[in-house]
Amino acid sequence: MKKHRLATFSTALVTGIMIWVGSTVTSGQQGGPPDHPAVTVFGRTYTPASILSRNMGTADDQTTAFTPHRIIANIYYVGTRTLSSFLVVTPQGNILIDTTYERNVPTIRKSIEQLGFTFSDTKIVLGNHAHGDHQEGDALTKQLTGAQVMAMAEDVPALQAMKPGGKEHPIDRVVHDGESVTLGGTTLVAHLTAGHTRGATAWTTRVQDGGRNYDVVFFSSLRAPNVVTPDIEKEFDRSFAVVRKLPCDVPLGDHPAQYEMTDEFARVKPGAANPFIDKANCLREATIQEAVYRAVLDEQRKEPKITR
Numbered sequence: 001m002k003k004h005r006l007a008t009f010s011t012a013l014v015t016g017i018m019i020w021v022g023s024t025v026t027s028g029q030q031g032g033p034p035d036h037p038a039v040t041v042f043g044r045t046y047t048p049a050s051i052l053s054r055n056m057g058t059a060d061d062q063t064t065a066f067t068p069h070r071i072i073a074n075i076y077y078v079g080t081r082t083l084s085s086f087l088v089v090t091p092q093g094n095i096l097i098d099t100t101y102e103r104n105v106p107t108i109r110k111s112i113e114q115l116g117f118t119f120s121d122t123k124i125v126l127g128n129h130a131h132g133d134h135q136e137g138d139a140l141t142k143q144l145t146g147a148q149v150m151a152m153a154e155d156v157p158a159l160q161a162m163k164p165g166g167k168e169h170p171i172d173r174v175v176h177d178g179e180s181v182t183l184g185g186t187t188l189v190a191h192l193t194a195g196h197t198r199g200a201t202a203w204t205t206r207v208q209d210g211g212r213n214y215d216v217v218f219f220s221s222l223r224a225p226n227v228v229t230p231d232i233e234k235e236f237d238r239s240f241a242v243v244r245k246l247p248c249d250v251p252l253g254d255h256p257a258q259y260e261m262t263d264e265f266a267r268v269k270p271g272a273a274n275p276f277i278d279k280a281n282c283l284r285e286a287t288i289q290e291a292v293y294r295a296v297l298d299e300q301r302k303e304p305k306i307t308r
């Protein structure tokens, strides 16, 4: 009897371990990137999983407004704690970069109004890349404001597949690498920085502030997907070279952690230097992402081919 109990217990234990291992493998494949390889850059250690969690924060972080604020010149932050949304204000209406999740549109609207602007003045909607946490709210924003939604050609298929509540993703203008979007005297240039998505785009603009010119870059994520195919490898190799050449004084990112927004915002003081002007750190995020990407590639090459 005793032996039998022990055997039953061991079987249960083994089954339990197998289920636990099984669920870990499953979550690694479907629930997000793995927690390896680890690379240390600028004294901090990163893995694909740690970068995703740094970018996204908690469910609350994704939907809670961060204090809306002016970044520089006519550029404002109107996003949540972990999902960036930028408002570019012009005399002929405003450009909104990244509507984030559809459920955040009322939050973004409130942030715009808190700054003293009007949501229905949104004339153009741009995106950094075709993932739901950045562009799912485009259809609702267009419904509420009548804005023109513009998208990088290579991201059009992914955007067309994004249909919150069955709504078609609006695309009023297809933009190609190097083309620009102008409204009320502000021009934004689209730079294809593919890899994270096929049409991931860094938007750049030049602003005047305090009598000086500054180059602002709205970087898109350069985080490698779980499996880097030869096509994606070509895209990343090109993109890392592209971002290194972009003129930059003010680096921004589609997740605030990419430019350490919280720390910079804490340093905003009347009379102090604008902490968002941070030329020295323009390539910090790209350097971190490239290190992780190279390590992911190395690991992938060393892994024995899995045949099914």
Ligand SMILES: [Zn+2]
Pocket: 129, 131, 196, 221
């Ligand atoms: Zn993404």
